[in-house]
Amino acid sequence: MTIETIIAVRVQPNASRDAVEGFATDADGAIVLKVRVSAVPDKGKANKAVIKLLAAATGLPKSAISIIAGGKSRSKTVRFEASAEMVRTALETASPNKGTSKG
Template sequence: MSDWLREAADGSLTLTLHIQPGAKKTGFAGLHGEAMKIRLAAPPVDGKANAALCAFLADFCKVPKSAVSLISGETSRAKRVRVDGAAAGVAARLREQA
């Protein structure tokens, strides 16, 4: 089991992420130490990168945006995100991005 992706008994996922805002395009960029690196096209201004991150993860996990919440790291590149109600195959699809 990867350190960056944890599955809870209630079916939620907790992701440890390293964010690179201001990239050319949004997407997974492999592992960065103990975290999954995600490049975001959004700038790190006025919460735009956080909003783009939640929208990207909601789309990838096929859950509503309201199911994705930032646990910690609002102003940091190191973030922890919770995804509620993810389908069974989502964790495997996320691990494939590493």
């Protein structure tokens, strides 16, 4: 049995730096993880940068993280092959904005 965690991610491509910004509430009231990547959204470069960033933030191998929806959108659904508690704790630790904020 594989343990999986699914997280909604909002990506800002072409940013000045790569960063996990933290969890936030979007306009629809859903909780999303906000990330920035310096890669441009061209030929999957930003998607690869998102996976690399999330792997570094969680300590998981890149092969344990995949974008399962939203490959051509800023709003993505990402699957982690790890427990929800482990993923949440690692992402909150990597984020300068601890906890959930509006935005």
